[in-house]
Amino acid sequence: MQLRDFWPFRGKSTAGLEVRNAVQDSGGGTIIATSDQLERAIRAAVVSSSGSIVSPNTAMKVATVFACVRIISGTIANLPIQVKRRISADVREDASDHPLWKVLARRPNRWQTPSQFKRMMQAHLLLRGNAYARILKSVANDQVIELIPLHPDRVEVRQRNDLSLVFEYTRPDGGKVTLAQSEVFHLVGLTLDGVKGVSVITYARETIGMSLSMEDYGAKLFKNGARPSSVLTHPGRLGKEGLEFLKASLDDYKLGGDSEGKSLILEEGMKMDQVSMTSEDAQWLDSRKFSRTDITMFFGVPPHMIGDTEKSTSWGSGIEQQSIGYSTYTAEDHLTCWEEAIDRDLITDDDQVYAKFNRKALLRSDMKSRFEAYQIGRAMKVYSANDIRRFEDENPIEGGDVYENPNTSTDKAGNSNDPSKSA
Numbered sequence: 001m002q003l004r005d006f007w008p009f010r011g012k013s014t015a016g017l018e019v020r021n022a023v024q025d026s027g028g029g030t031i032i033a034t035s036d037q038l039e040r041a042i043r044a045a046v047v048s049s050s051g052s053i054v055s056p057n058t059a060m061k062v063a064t065v066f067a068c069v070r071i072i073s074g075t076i077a078n079l080p081i082q083v084k085r086r087i088s089a090d091v092r093e094d095a096s097d098h099p100l101w102k103v104l105a106r107r108p109n110r111w112q113t114p115s116q117f118k119r120m121m122q123a124h125l126l127l128r129g130n131a132y133a134r135i136l137k138s139v140a141n142d143q144v145i146e147l148i149p150l151h152p153d154r155v156e157v158r159q160r161n162d163l164s165l166v167f168e169y170t171r172p173d174g175g176k177v178t179l180a181q182s183e184v185f186h187l188v189g190l191t192l193d194g195v196k197g198v199s200v201i202t203y204a205r206e207t208i209g210m211s212l213s214m215e216d217y218g219a220k221l222f223k224n225g226a227r228p229s230s231v232l233t234h235p236g237r238l239g240k241e242g243l244e245f246l247k248a249s250l251d252d253y254k255l256g257g258d259s260e261g262k263s264l265i266l267e268e269g270m271k272m273d274q275v276s277m278t279s280e281d282a283q284w285l286d287s288r289k290f291s292r293t294d295i296t297m298f299f300g301v302p303p304h305m306i307g308d309t310e311k312s313t314s315w316g317s318g319i320e321q322q323s324i325g326y327s328t329y330t331a332e333d334h335l336t337c338w339e340e341a342i343d344r345d346l347i348t349d350d351d352q353v354y355a356k357f358n359r360k361a362l363l364r365s366d367m368k369s370r371f372e373a374y375q376i377g378r379a380m381k382v383y384s385a386n387d388i389r390r391f392e393d394e395n396p397i398e399g400g401d402v403y404e405n406p407n408t409s410t411d412k413a414g415n416s417n418d419p420s421k422s423a
Contacts, residue, residue, distance in 0.1 A: 056127035059201050059208050064292045067306040068299035069126050075331050076338065077119035079357045081105060086352040095353050099143040100346055104355065108133075108147045120149055121187060122334065126299065128152040129197030131187040132167065134179065135345065144346050147185055157186070159195050185345045187337060204298040300330035327362055335359070360391060379405045 059065045081104045085095035095101060108117040117133075124131040132155045134148040156168045165181040189197035201208065296303050302325060335357045342355040360370075374391075377383035386400035 054201060054208050056199070056201055059127065059204075062208055062295070064295040064306060065208060065299075068296060068301045069123055071301055071305055072126060072299065072330065072334060073119045073122040075362075076122040076334055077115040079335070079359070079361050081114070081118075081338070081342070082356050082358055084354055084356055085350075086354070098350075098353055099138075099141075099145070100342075100353075100355075103144055103147060103346075104342070109149075110146070112149075117147065117149065118338075124149075124152050125187050125189050125197070125334075125337075127199060127201055129189045129191075129199040129202075130155070130157070132169075133185040134169075135183050135185055142349070150184075157196055165195065182345075182348075185341065187341050189337070200298050204295060208295065300326075300333075302326050327359075331362070379407060381405060 060069065083095045083098050083101040083104065084092050085098070087093055105114060108114055112120070121131040121133065130152050132150040132152060134150055135144055136146040136148060137143060138145050150169055154170045156170075157165055158168075159165055165184075165186075167179040167181075167184045167186075169177045169179060171177060187197075188195075189199075191197045292306070293303060296306060305326065339355050339357065347353050347355070360373075374383060374388045378385070378388070381403045384401050384403050386396040389396055389400065
């Protein structure tokens with residue numbers, strides 16, 4: 001099998017596969033026999049009650065959805081994955097000599113960087129509930145050498161009678177390839193059957209559909225000069241030609257807002273009365289706020305991270321507490337998903353080797369909190385000076401490998417540096 005057979009983003013569009021998957025999801029095992037049943041099944045799967053078609057692609061046009069996907073995917077993409085080896089029950093070391101280290105930390109495949117690969121896979125996971133990558137191994141030593149991403153819309157997974165999983169991948173040319181469980185790296189989100197993850201878009205369809213409808217309404221509102229309607233009164237009677245000329249003149253006046261604020265010249269004794277209906281009267285702005293909050297709740301992103309700082313959340317009253325809540329309840333969930341999937345699918349020859357994200361990088365941009373944590377670590381003898389310097393990508397210093405509390409250490413003469421013991 002050649003590599004091009006598994007490249008999922010060339011040739012035909014995946015739109016047809018999205019519809020096929022939607023029909024299968026909505027069918028619930030029912031046989032669709034007529035065209036009317038097929039149409040109802042498709043519309044029930046991808047059309048919200050507001051009338052907007054909601055799919056992973058259209059959902060990304062909603063600013064809140066895009067922001068949530070960008071934030072969570074960026075968190076995963078920017079955290080380095082470390083390959084570790086257990087030396088004993090208490091001792092760990094970096095396993096940079098393991099072949100998987102190069103794949104995860106340097107080059108997952110021939111065209112993507114690690115951050116690109118992780119960001120793409122995490123976006124698939126958020127929008128479709130699953131993320132897949134074809135595992136390519138070396139013939140010489142059966143070690144993983146590449147991870148080829150597969151578009152989730154082209155992959156069907158099912159469980160056999162022996163409980164093993166099998167994946168059916170549809171190539172761009174329409175051909176199908178059956179892959180064993182050992183050949184696929186599979187990330188699963190929230191799952192109800194233990195095999196396939198459920199998409200956030202599926203359950204947030206009505207909220208996202210309402211947001212799309214409001215965006216469309218707002219765009220048309222401002223296209224028409226941000227005024228819903230007006231009434232023109234003519235003392236006589238206009239013919240068909242006069243009505244068409246008047247309508248064309250008014251549309252040209254309002255189009256694009258270039259004439260906003262300028263005077264409108266009316267002829268033949270015509271009068272114009274404005275019929276006002278502001279956005280606030282229609283509660284349009286409030287509806288957009290509610291929609292935005294609901295979408296962030298589906299993705300587990302605190303509102304302040306997408307720019308909504310109007311209200312606090314149950315994660316805490318301050319921005320710092322809400323950020324800690326994001327790391328604890330949202331980011332940690334996805335990090336654990338990645339780590340366990342790597343251990344299951346990519347590390348099969350050595351039980352002492354495991355993958356772990358460097359969570360300390362979450363504090364990389366907050367120098368004050370980072371160094372306060374280092375200080376506590378030194379006081380508890382968890383970190384040495386060289387441990388901390390290594391975290392900061394600095395060279396080690398002589399004598400920096402000693403694990404001691406610098407506030408209570410003693411000098412060569414045996415004098416204590418502990419302020420509490422001073423006279």
